[in-house]
Amino acid sequence: MPTVSLTVNGKAASAEVENRTLLVQLLREKLGLTGTHVGCDTSQCGACVVHIDGDAVKSCTVLALQIEGANVTTIEGLATDGELHPMQEAFRDNHALQCGFCTPGMVMAAIDLVNKNPNPDERTVRRELEGNLCRCTGYHNIVKAIIAGGQVMGG
Amino acid sequence: MYDFTYHRASGVADAIGKVNAAAEGLFLAGGHTLLPTLKLRLARPSDLIDLQDIGDLRGISVSGDGVTVKAMTTHATVAGSKEARAAIPALANLAGGIGDPHVRARGTIGGSISNNDPAADYPAAVVGLGATVKTDKREIAGDDFFTGMFETALDDGELVTEVSFPRADRAAYYKFKNPASRFAIVGVFVARTGGGVRVAVTGAGPCVFRVGEMEEALAADFSSDAIKDIQIPEDGLNSDIHAQADYRAHLVNVCARRAVDAC
């Protein structure tokens, strides 16, 4: 089996994978990073979103071998020294999660959204969340959280 | 997914060599159509040839004639390119409306047009602007490139390398999205260039097509009023649980008018 080597959450990682192994399988099954979830098989729900070299990407739609040498950040890599990322804080403060299953992908998408659309308004946030499904919150508090988190990130 | 053998190509020639050497080889660009297809076990290639290392296949160049987008350029790159947006804003807008942000970060123009999904956006721009598709061995006019549902003029093992879009005096794309998939139920690209007016429709039929009657009307009077009474026939249009053919035919008119208004 081929080996893939990359940087995950700032640390070098390497694993043997099948040719058909997806990035999300590499993260969950080989590297034990189960915070990244799988909610669909058609690349739509966004529960699996991680950052590859700074861009939010659906890790269910990338082969592990495609990202040899890349820099991957997952939900587990956001907090620094135990302190939550401002977007994680905003999700908690605004009750932007219920069952928690879409949350990792939602937070990773939210950070990317704010990076690309600083201080977004409600309309922008709703539009740019097209690739992330949540069944619990009705998005109301997620939108609030992203706007609030965006203000902290931007400020 | 069925198993396959994964390769990386170092250049265009290497990619073509590898795909031809494989029993059933496929090029892997952004993977955002191919990998979902493989995950559902709807295809069984023996080999995937990843094009990501081929630097020659990435990038956007803008000239007085228009915008050339290399095949491995992502939708996000096109949408975010100030130069492309300045030259042909409709093209950047279209790219910025494909899929969702995560899909746009990986999906590529070459992958999109080579796959020719009937509901994809890029075919409307290629035909609507009268673009030229360049492959490793020839140039294909946009009008001749898309030949049917998921079918193109590409030969086996032929690789799209870039697409050149001519500038337009005015151009816009209006998409009516499938509420579930967010692909186009109907998308209409309208452009007025030195060569005349083009109206290209995606989503409505099995393959992108032009609406000559609208083009003629708009050539005479480039206003949405000029086409308000032009209804395309519903024969041959797609029907599914989201939109029957008659609704799609109606939407072609609506989308065309809105595209004209947005020009």
Add this chain to the structure above:
Amino acid sequence: MAENGIGARSLRKEDARFLRGTGNYVDDINRPGQAYAAFVRSPHAHARINGTDTSKAAAASGVVGVFTGDDLAADGVGGLICGWMVTDKNGENMKAPPHPALAQGKVNYVGDHVAVVIADSLAEARDAAELVEVDYEVLPANVDTDKADAEGTPRIHDDIPDNMSYDWELGDAAAVDEAVRNAAHVTTLEIVNNRLIPNAIEPRAAIGEYDPASDGFTLYTTSQNPHVARLVLSAFCAIAPEHKLRVVAPDVGGGFGSKIFIYAEETVCAWASRKVRRPVKWTADRSESFMSDAHGRDHVTRAELALDADGGFTALRVVTKASMGAYLSTFASCVPTYLYGTLLAGQYTTPAIYCNVKALFTNTAPVDAYRGAGRPEATYLLERLVEVAARETGRDPAELRRKNFIPPDAFPYTTPVVLAYDSGSYEAVLDKACGIADYKGFAGRKEEARQRGRLRGIGFSSYIEACGIAPSAAVGSLGAGVGLWEGAQVRFNPTGSVTVFTGSHAHGQGHETTFAQVVADKLGVDFDNIEVVHGDTDKGPFGMGTYGSRSIAVGGSAIVSACDKLIEKGRKIAAHTLEASESDIEYDGGAFSVAGTDRSMSMGEVAFAAYVPHNYPEGLEPGFEESAFYDPVNFTFPAGTQVCEVEIDPDTGEVEIVKFSAVDDVGTVINPTIVEGQVHGGVTQGIGQAVLENGVYDGDTGQLVSGSYNDYTMPRADDVPAYDVEMYETPCPHNPLGVKGCGEVGAIAAPPAVINAITDALGTENIDMPATPERVWQALARA
């Protein structure tokens, strides 16, 4: 209010792990040596199986076992059951066909389970599953609910000639006939309540693990009610005796009803783990979820509402056909009966009501409880009828509702359909809703929209809900196979912290926070020193689980009962220690004091004394933990009014929800933030039903057409607006917290509010859900 007590907007305890990616969902669990299961599913809606050849699959790489229905039968594994016996109008028991976990000679819907392949890796299991050769004799399919009992419709189960499980009725048919004859006006509607596919974002998953040392099993599963799962798997499926089966439902990523039920996959994984002597793991992919999770709704109804000359409702007649799918799922039978017919009075004084429900089998996935379960279907038809009646008789829809509301002084109020409502403030709630929705300003907004070329409409929904499904004796008399109480155990640890065990199960509702607030309030313990434990049959008392918005009303009340027992025991300990008479001990906010003195003892000191009983009341047991089982005396009755405003693009038929206002009376609110979040989510699912979501089977082939997110429209962030949600608190008079339940109100209330708004904008009587752009465009073309 205590900090983090009842009424506080406490931040959730759960979030720390979820936000860091350290939640523990079933698919996150990996057991040493585990193998992976892949199910062979029927590609046909209806077919006889003339033979199954598993030999190629068994010989494939990595395969450790291939099993069919015959293997389960040989081991005496029982089929899946329906736990609620409905008696039909002739006094006969409902017909419940056999439901084997793996098919026995026949498949009855696309996705039905044919065989299981277990292999070293998931990829190998899936590869090998394709090698199982099944000889199908394809039969004609029956997927149309309205025609399922018609002559000539294919019969699904050999001994059920008209595909009918039961023909049930409730109410006084003669009185209704009489009232309809004498009515000044009768509003008639034919209504489809569209099939929904639940789509919790976490797909179902299970790991069965057999331990030869103890001859016991552990099943990790995505369940809303692990104790009930254990009971059924033990008593009916015969996987293992109850004391040899541990069911763990860890973090569960949403349920909405779909994870109440006991499914084939978890049954097979548990059983197979002993066959292959390895843990067996299965995780649904989304395509499997679409095919094989229990679906919701799917009714076709003809209904009439009779009014007198003053607009008073005099009678309601409802005739419904309800699809059960191909088999009766765990609680399927009670949904279109006791959770539906009994709710048809709504908030109104309608004196005569009659309801007839035919439960029919179709070649589709089983239909069971989905967020609201029966109550959305009842509310939808009633609130559509009321709205249409208002338009037909030229009355303001708010005024017509107000005129017919049960007045506040009429409680307790017994409806003509069995229920005894305990409390309600319907008119006050409606007034508040009209205020926040700015009903008075609507005409101006409509005109302003018209000038922009858009059609604007407004719609109301004044709903009633029955939660807490209880008391046990009552539901037992109606056919429930289980009691519907809840268990709790509150344990002080010697150092003063508290562990709360509950039989309720949270899968997004935030029980770890809300229940801790209740205990903090009752026992005066710091919120941070309270841990709520749920989801493991080896931890805490037996419990009935979470569905029907019952957790706070029933589970929360059980916790309060356990707290009360601790307070009483603490009073004895404090009296002894403080050398006072028990009757002189006063308890308040975590402290016991001697009346009229400054002598007192904290709850922590009492707990310590109970574990270190050196100076202790004679005859009193040491230790400081109490269990309680709470069986309510009645349902609770949340109610409210939600108001939707839409704008329609007449060119395309697109509907935009531009304003949505909700005033919900869910009784006492423990944590307003969490309750509002429940309403947001419920409303969004209701909007989804009204304009987006539709479970569609092909009429000819019986294939599931809406089998992925490419075709089943999930609400996205840009499909819905920001919501205006407010509460109106009329405490429930019969439980200790005054709570009613809030999980389903949005899903119940929103669909008619949305459709009433759309039909108001269109000026049409009816439009079927989901009101997709195409359907709206068609309605406009007809108008």
